[in-house]
Each structure stands twice: as C-alpha cells, then as structure tokens.
Amino acid sequence: xxxxxxxxxxxxxxxxxxxxxxxxxxxxxxxxxxxxxxxxxxxxxxxxxxxxxxxxxxxxxxxxxxxxxxxxxxxxxxxxxxxxxxxxxxxxxxxxxxxxxxxxxxxxxxxxxxxxxxxxxxxxxxxxxxxxxxxxxxxxxxxxxxxxxxxxxxxxxxxxxxxxxxxxxxxxxxxxxxxxxxxxxxxxxxxxxxxxxxxxxxxxxxxxxxxxxxxxxxxxxxxxxxxxxxxxxxxxxxxxxxxxxxxxxxxxxxxxxxxxxxxxxxxxxxxxxxxxxxxxxxxxxxxxxxxxxxxxxxxxxxxxxxxxxxxxxxxxxxxxxxxxxxxxxxxxxxxxxxxxxxxxxxxxxxxxxxxxxxxxxxxxxxxxxxxxxxxxxxxxxxxxxxxxxxxxxxxxxxxxxxxxxxxxxxxxxxxxxxxxxxxxxxxxxxxxxxxxxxxxxxxxxxxxxxxxxxxxxxxxxxxxxxxxxxxxxxxxxxxxxxxxxxxxxxxxxxxxxxxxxxxxxxxxxxxxxxxxxxxxxxxxxxxxxxxxxxxxxxxxxxxxxxxxxxxxxxxxxxxxxxxxxxxxxxxxxxxxxxxxxxx
Ligand code: GTP
Ligand code: SPV
Ligand code: MN
Numbered sequence: 001x002x003x004x005x006x007x008x009x010x011x012x013x014x015x016x017x018x019x020x021x022x023x024x025x026x027x028x029x030x031x032x033x034x035x036x037x038x039x040x041x042x043x044x045x046x047x048x049x050x051x052x053x054x055x056x057x058x059x060x061x062x063x064x065x066x067x068x069x070x071x072x073x074x075x076x077x078x079x080x081x082x083x084x085x086x087x088x089x090x091x092x093x094x095x096x097x098x099x100x101x102x103x104x105x106x107x108x109x110x111x112x113x114x115x116x117x118x119x120x121x122x123x124x125x126x127x128x129x130x131x132x133x134x135x136x137x138x139x140x141x142x143x144x145x146x147x148x149x150x151x152x153x154x155x156x157x158x159x160x161x162x163x164x165x166x167x168x169x170x171x172x173x174x175x176x177x178x179x180x181x182x183x184x185x186x187x188x189x190x191x192x193x194x195x196x197x198x199x200x201x202x203x204x205x206x207x208x209x210x211x212x213x214x215x216x217x218x219x220x221x222x223x224x225x226x227x228x229x230x231x232x233x234x235x236x237x238x239x240x241x242x243x244x245x246x247x248x249x250x251x252x253x254x255x256x257x258x259x260x261x262x263x264x265x266x267x268x269x270x271x272x273x274x275x276x277x278x279x280x281x282x283x284x285x286x287x288x289x290x291x292x293x294x295x296x297x298x299x300x301x302x303x304x305x306x307x308x309x310x311x312x313x314x315x316x317x318x319x320x321x322x323x324x325x326x327x328x329x330x331x332x333x334x335x336x337x338x339x340x341x342x343x344x345x346x347x348x349x350x351x352x353x354x355x356x357x358x359x360x361x362x363x364x365x366x367x368x369x370x371x372x373x374x375x376x377x378x379x380x381x382x383x384x385x386x387x388x389x390x391x392x393x394x395x396x397x398x399x400x401x402x403x404x405x406x407x408x409x410x411x412x413x414x415x416x417x418x419x420x421x422x423x424x425x426x427x428x429x430x431x432x433x434x435x436x437x438x439x440x441x442x443x444x445x446x447x448x449x450x451x452x453x454x455x456x457x458x459x460x461x462x463x464x465x466x467x468x469x470x471x472x473x474x475x476x477x478x479x480x481x482x483x484x485x486x487x488x489x490x491x492x493x494x495x496x497x498x499x500x501x502x503x504x505x506x507x508x509x510x511x512x513x514x515x516x517x518x519x520x521x522x523x524x525x526x527x528x529x530x531x532x533x534x535x536x537x538x539x540x541x542x543x544x545x546x547x548x549x550x551x552x553x554x555x556x557x558x559x560x561x562x563x564x565x566x567x568x569x570x571x572x573x574x575x576x577x578x579x580x581x582x583x
Contacts, residue, residue: 121149219463406486
C-alpha cells in the first residue's frame with residue numbers, strides 16, 4: 001500500500017470501474033515473483049523450462065492475433081489534433097476515455113487487479129519517472145518487474161510524489177483485435193491499453209511512458225527521450241571508455257549492436273565493448289554542458305529471431321536465466337526453447353508457438369517471427385558498470401541507423417549538429433515484424449521515432465535543433481550507418497554484427513579528429529582504406545560501392561524527402577529546409 005492520496009483515489013476509481021475479485025500490490029520481491037510464477041504455471045500462462053539448463057526461465061504463448069505493436073491502433077489523445085501531428089493517430093481525449101472505459105468496465109470480474117508502482121530509470125536519479133501500472137495479466141506484471149524498476153524502495157518514493165506520476169491502465173479483456181487500443185494522454189499523464197498483452201502495447205512503462213509520454217515531457221522540460229541504445233567502447237588510442245548512443249527503427253539491430261561481441265583479433269588490439277542500454281535513452285545536458293544519456297529501462301525485451309551463438313553470443317547469454325520467452329518453440333524432450341536460426345539442431349519432439357506439434361519438416365515455421373524474450377539487463381555479460389549511474393554517461397557520438405538495401409552508405413558523418421538533425425529527419429528504413437503491417441516497405445522514420453514521438457514531428461525536430469544550440473561546441477558528432485546494403489543476389493554485403501566495431505572504430509577516430517574525409521551530398525564519407533577490412537571475406541568492389549553515395553539515387557531521394565516534408569502539418573524547421581535545398 002502506498003501513502004499518497006492521489007494514488008489511493010485512482011486505485012479506488014479503477015477498482016470501481018474494473019470490479020476485480022481482489023487487489024494485489026506488486027513489490028517485485030523475490031518471494032512474490034516466485035509465487036506469481038507458480039500461479040502462472042498453474043493457469044498455463046507460463047510453462048516452466050528446464051531449471052538446470054535455464055534457471056528461472058519460462059515460456060509464454062500469446063493469443064494468435066497479439067504478437068507485435070499495432071501502430072494503426074495506437075493514439076495520442078491530446079486536446080488539439082495539431083499537437084499530435086500527422087505522424088500520430090489522434091483521438092479527442094474525452095471521447096477516447098468514454099470508449100476505453102466502456103471496454104474496461106467490469107473487465108476484471110473474477111480476476112486479480114495487480115497494482116505495480118514502478119520507476120523508469122534509476123529511482124535514485126533526479127531524472128527518474130514514476131508510474132503505476134494496473135493490469136489483470138500476471139504475465140504483464142512479471143514482465144514489468146523485469147523491464148522497469150519495481151521494489152519497496154520505489155513504492156516508498158510515491159509518498160512524496162504528489163500527482164507527479166503516470167497512470168497506466170492495462171486491461172487484457174478478451175484480446176479482441178478490433179477493440180484493441182493503445183492510448184496516450186500527454187496532458188493527463190496517462191496511458192490506457194486494452195485488448196493486447198504484447199510488450200510494446202502492454203508493458204506501459206516502456207514505449208508508452210518512456211518514449212511517447214517522455215518525449216512530450218522532454219520537449220517541455222528541455223531533454224530528449226529517444227529510441228536509442230547506449231554503449232561504451234574502449235579503443236587502444238583512447239585513455240577512457242567513450243560512450244555513444246545509436247537509434248535504429250524497430251527491429252533494425254539496436255540490441256545486437258549494444259551487446260556486440262567483437263572478434264578476438266580486435267580484443268587483442270585493445271578494443272572492448274560494454275552495454276548501458278539497448279532500446280530507450282533519455283538524454284540531457286549535464287552541468288558540464290555535455291550531453292549525458294541514461295537507460296530508461298532495467299530489462300531487455302529482445303527479438304529472438306536472428307539470435308545465435310555466432311552472431312550475437314552476448315544476447316543469447318543474456319536470455320539464459322530469469323527470462324520469460326514469448327512465442328518460441330518448446331523442445332518437449334529437455335524443456336528448452338528453440339527458434340529458426342538458433343542452431344543446426346531443431347528439436348525433434350517439439351511444440352510450436354501456437355501450441356501445436358512441430359518438427360522441421362512440417363512445412364511451418366515454429367517460432368513466431370516477432371517472438372521475444374524479457375530478461376533482466378543485469379544478465380548481460382558485457383554490462384557496463386555505469387549502466388545504473390544516476391547521472392547517466394557522457395556521449396561522444398550519436399549514430400542514426402537505417403535498414404536499407406540500396407542508397408544509404410555504410411557510414412557517413414554529418415557536417416554539424418543541424419545537418420545531423422537533417423539526417424535524422426530523413427531517415428528512411430524498411431519496416432520489420434516488430435509492428436503489424438507489411439514487412440520490408442521503405443518508409444520515412446525520423447530518428448527511428450515515427451511510432452514513438454508523442455507530439456508534433458515539426459516541434460520534435462525543432463527541439464533537436466534547440467538542444468544543439470544549447471550544447472554549442474560540446475555537441476557530440478552525429479553519424480549515419482546502414483549495415484543492410486545487399487548485392488544482386490539479395491545478400492548482405494557488410495558482415496555486420498561483431499564486425500561493426502570496424503565502423504565504430506572509424507567513428508571514434510573521427511571524434512578524435514584523426515582522419516580525413518570525402519565530401520558527398522549526404523555527408524562526409526570515409527576515405528578509401530580508413531575502414532579496416534583486413535581479415536574479412538568481402539568483395540572489394542562491392543565494399544567500395546556501399547561506402548559511396550550514388551548521385552542518381554540521391555537525386556531521386558531528395559524528391560522523396562521533399563514529398564515527405566510536404567506532409568508535415570506544421571512548418572519543418574527552416575534550418576532543415578535550407579539544408580535540403582543545398583543538398
Ligand atoms: P527492436 O527490439 O524491435 O527495437 O529491435 P532491435 O533494433 O533491437 O533489433 P535487433 O538487435 O533485435 O535485430 C533485429 C534484426 O536485425 C535481427 O534479425 C538481427 O539478426 C538483424 N541484425 C542486427 N544487426 C545486424 C547486422 O549488423 N547485420 C545484419 N545483416 N543483420 C543484423
Ligand atoms: C520495438 O518494437 O521497437 C520494440 C519491441 O523494441 S516493443 O517493446 O514491443 O515496442
Ligand atoms: Mn525497440
């Protein structure tokens with residue numbers, strides 16, 4: 001129980017609306033989590049995995065329709081439509097609440113109402129944000145404890161928080177996809193989500209609070225909430241670890257980069273990589289005038305597809321204990337999990353994500369394409385000792401990544417901060433399975449924030465420009481990357497994963513001012529030979545092609561950018577228009 005009259009009156013109000021059988025306050029304690037897991041195993045919401053091989057691990061299967069974020073059913077419910085902007089769906093707040101409450105009414109009947117007081121970012125940081133999620137799903141409750149910070153200490157913080165916390169209401173309902181709504185009320189500091197229990201739709205501290213509402217708060221308070229990983233890199237020519245942030249749209253490689261395993265050869269040369277965060281960064285200007293970043297989360301909600309011992313052993317290792325898997329294959333013989341691409345040993349006696357019997361020759365894939373794992377970030381073998389620093393870490397460079405078969409070079413550098421904001425504003429990337437809708441469709445996704453910016457996109461870009469003006473000559477350099485260029489056979493040209501250290505190396509050297517560059521219309525490109533490819537199996541001609549900008553393709557691209565800018569419902573900052581006109 002929390003001593004805060006605003007909390008108590010909201011719980012009372014929700015109790016009357018939802019009519020639960022009982023109320024359980026979640027404190028995240030080990031004994032409570034143990035109890036929840038045993039209850040969830042009893043109701044088959046969780047399946048216990050092999051506790052010798054994978055201690056503390058469980059499998060969950062979702063409703064067939066409920067496997068990813070649903071952007072077309074996600075709304076910003078602010079007073080004025082223009083404040084949500086053309087990149088968001090808008091719904092008048094009172095109308096939205098009426099509809100959502102009619103769906104939520106009595107929907108907890110015969111069920112438990114779990115009340116989860118949580119903190120996004122370290123609760124000892126002056127920058128943390130408190131929230132309370134109410135849910136009737138024990139799977140959501142367990143996942144929230146992994147992904148955010150839930151503890152007795154956090155609960156105590158509410159007694160002096162007044163009204164300064166976010167209301168997060170989640171109702172499982174009957175998972176009706178036609179009545180599924182993920183609604184954000186920035187002016188009321190509230191989120192309501194009904195009819196989905198999938199991560200980004202239901203773990204309301206994550207995308208809903210820490211990005212959509214936090215981006216709105218950041219605009220008002222002078223900071224940035226971004227879809228970015230944070231990593232530290234030790235390089236032989238730097239005395240200290242340098243930290244960088246990198247944004248990529250959903251499903252384009254953040255978790256992999258944040259935890260990348262570099263080759264022994266690079267380790268021997270004196271490089272090492274550490275992870276601070278893999279999905280959501282909060283960025284502020286510190287007392288020293290530099291940009292500082294902190295991880296808003298405390299867990300990893302990672303995609304399983306693509307994880308294996310070769311490409312990303314650190315990500316695999318992160319998911320080997322105290323992890324909840326969703327929608328992967330169950331090996332019935334040894335009660336472990338499997339997904340396509342994990343290794344060459346598909347289980348013989350297996351059950352697929354839908355609960356049907358499965359084997360490799362049955363003609364169906366067994367793991368849902370957006371199957372996920374939720375693991376404590378403390379599992380990460382390369383976790384930075386700074387991951388929890390209440391001040392965050394100082395940022396030396398910002399990377400803006402996209403997934404594009406053509407056009408965007410492997411790496412390039414912005415001429416200055418505003419040019420970097422321009423590059424962020426024109427990011428165009430292929431859609432992935434992280435969200436419903438067609439996969440592989442190229443779309444503009446500024447800063448990887450298209451689905452997560454909780455306010456008008458013009459104001460967001462202006463806010464980035466304003467942050468740069470405040471940072472002045474202390475602003476980090478901004479870079480673009482694209483690991484995903486393909487050849488005529490549709491095969492990736494760049495080996496990616498651990499070899500991305502070679503690109504990061506170029507970026508860090510550029511931050512030290514030690515390399516020269518080539519000019520291009522998109523930005524500064526590496527000079528031939530400056531990105532090391534020794535020891536790689538890569539066709540030199542193809543490598544050269546991904547390091548350069550094709551003039552005709554860029555020319556076509558500028559037309560698409562103009563078209564995109566013309567869709568904005570408030571003026572695009574003039575600094576960006578000027579850059580476009582010169583490009
Ligand atoms: P979300 O959690 O949805 O935001 O995804 P993410 O941005 O964290 O992406 P993640 O690291 O889960 O990777 C997504 C997909 O990209 C996986 O299928 C990876 O195998 C693939 N991927 C990641 N890095 C690379 C790379 O360097 N090269 C190639 N070719 N593929 C990569
Ligand atoms: C994403 O889609 O960007 C994710 C997964 O990281 S979710 O948390 O569901 O948004
Ligand atoms: Mn993500």
